[in-house]
Amino acid sequence: MTSIGTAPRRATTPRTVPAWMILALACAAQFMVILDASIVNVALPAIRGELGFTATGLAWVVNGYLLAFAGFMLLGGRAADLFGPRRMLVSGLVLFSAASLAGGLATTPGVLVAARVAQGVGAAMMAPATLAVINTFFTEPGARARAFGAWSAAGGVGGMIGAVAGGAITTGLSWRWVFLINVPIGALLITVALTALAGAHTGRREPLDLTGAVTGTAGLAALIYGVMRSADHAWLSGQVLVPVLAGLLLLAVFVVVEARFADRPMMPLRLLRIRGVAVGNGMLLLFGGITIAMWYFSSLFLQNVLGFSALQAGLGQTPAAVTFMLVARGSAALLPRTGVRPLVLAGSAGFLAGFGWLSLAQADSAYLTGVLGPTLLVAAGIGLTFPTLMAAATADAPEGDAGVIGGLANTASQVGGSIGLAVLATAASGAAAAGTPAALADGYDLVFLIAAGLGLAIALVSFLLPRRPRG
The missing domain is CATH 1.20.1250.20 (MFS general substrate transporter like domains)
Incomplete structure (x- = not known):
């Protein structure tokens, strides 16, 4: 349709x-x-x-x-x-x-x-x-x-x-x-x-749903702005709570407009009745926290705990980047034969093992055994999971809705990352109040344990996905 x-x-x-x-x-x-x-x-x-x-x-x-x-x-x-x-x-x-x-x-x-x-x-x-x-x-x-x-x-x-x-x-x-x-x-x-x-194709020559465009875009921007403000202000402060609530209210108005009043909605809600789209995007929200924990907080661990420079930290994460790239290409080749769920479960196992191992890292840990080994496991999990979820969340889209489905999938991942960054940063700072390398390590270890929990949640939700996205 x-x-x-x-x-x-x-x-x-x-x-x-x-x-x-x-x-x-x-x-x-x-x-x-x-x-x-x-x-x-x-x-x-x-x-x-x-x-x-x-x-x-x-x-x-x-x-x-x-x-x-x-x-x-x-x-x-x-x-x-x-x-x-x-x-x-x-x-x-x-x-x-x-x-x-x-x-x-x-x-x-x-x-x-x-x-x-x-x-x-x-x-x-x-x-x-x-x-x-x-x-x-x-x-x-x-x-x-x-x-x-x-x-x-x-x-x-x-x-x-x-x-x-x-x-x-x-x-x-x-x-x-x-x-x-x-x-x-x-x-x-x-x-x-x-x-x-x-x-x-040159499009459908339909008018843009301006009301939906304004409420949806403003709602997302206000929500993300409020979440970003949590880096400097308490979650219940006006600086955070006001834009977050405004964003949620605007998004609620957006849903009502799209469902009841828009002749040609910007985001047709019928697309969320496609199981792969709905569940895939929900999993991409969770996945955003995984990627933040991996790339952002492991980099901070290298710099703030092990004393790496920013450039050294980037080089230190390069083996994980190469692993991700190779595994992502391989998982894409496997997807038509295995379907979605086996790859997501295998990726989640990588998250659980890698983040669990990474949560044991301390200020005196060696790079090779404390960081490199577990980040390779997590990177392999991301390589198995990310292209699989993107395929699942977009594969059943009608051709004329491919753009908005792609936008929704990207939005879910980005919003999940923004919320994940704010929540995980709060958890890390609370556990690392002393500010010493040992205290900072404890804060980052808590982040990695939370990320392992997100990996488990992704594994459980994967049972709601269709076995194979339809071509």
């Missing part, structure tokens, strides 16, 4: 455009989107020194991007359905590249933060469009599963090498090139997209 309106045309890519080029385009765009969420972190001290940021203002160089990215993702997904994935991917690349240029040339804090917000909006246009491209051009189940594996690996590696790339660029060139490097890469991807996706 598709939404009301003119049915979208199937992709008619010219035979001269190979499938690998389309997949490479989707993977490169996703890599770029995720890379920019982390590559700036290492450059923050240099940015603060040159532009004169306050400590509070500096956080919004990161938060501005993440807030816009997660808040606008659902809208970006629906726009890909209405206006076509090619148009949205190209438009997102143009905005992302232009904002990167503005950020690289910024001379004031306000300009840089505004550029980061614009980058986040561009990323929110690009990410669901890449999933729509995969769903549109890779219709055979095996090929689609392999494409999801490559896409997942590209995003995961992009997030992992951010610290290494940011450190190398900032040290060897300037913090400005963390942004400026996106400009030539974006120009290349725009050229490829215009050529490779020339046969993609």
Whole structure:
């Protein structure tokens, strides 16, 4: 069943455009989107020194991007359905590249933060469009599963090498090139997209559900903003509670509008009656906490407990990134034969074993036995689970709703990560009040135990998933 309106045309890519080029385009765009969420972190001290940021203002160089990215993702997904994935991917690349240029040339804090917000909006246009491209051009189940594996690996590696790339660029060139490097890469991807996706459907020519767009986007943005504020304020303080409650209220209004009043809803609620979509997105919310515990808190353990520099921590996590990439590609190849549940259960076993082992790490632990071994297990679990959940959450989407389904899946993962970061950071700080390396280790160990619990929850919820996503 598709939404009301003119049915979208199937992709008619010219035979001269190979499938690998389309997949490479989707993977490169996703890599770029995720890379920019982390590559700036290492450059923050240099940015603060040159532009004169306050400590509070500096956080919004990161938060501005993440807030816009997660808040606008659902809208970006629906726009890909209405206006076509090619148009949205190209438009997102143009905005992302232009904002990167503005950020690289910024001379004031306000300009840089505004550029980061614009980058986040561009990323929110690009990410669901890449999933729509995969769903549109890779219709055979095996090929689609392999494409999801490559896409997942590209995003995961992009997030992992951010610290290494940011450190190398900032040290060897300037913090400005963390942004400026996106400009030539974006120009290349725009050229490829215009050529490779020339046969993609051009949308449904329906009007956008403006009420749903405003309430949904504002609700997500307010909720995520409130969660971000919990890093500096108590959960029951007005600074956190007011935006969180406002966000929840707006999201409730959004659901009512979509269910009762919208002729052509931005997020058709009938899609949530598809079991893979509903359960898959619920699991992606839990999975967001897993990824935060793995990449963010293990990096903090390396730096704050074992004394690694940011660059050394990035290099220390590289074996896990390589493991994730290899396992993600392998799990994508297995998915058509095994179905969803065995891979999710195997990944959850990796979470339980890896995080359980990691929770034993102390201030005197060795890197090889205290961190490397368990993070390899967790990375293997992520490689088994992430592409599988993304495939399960999007595989049954009607073609004309591929964009919004992709936006929903990305939103679930991002919102889960934001909430997971806030909750796990609160748990870590409460257990590490003394501030010594030993106390910090205890705080991070609690985070890893909670993450093991999330892995167990994912295993249990997996029994609600369909055995195999339909192609």
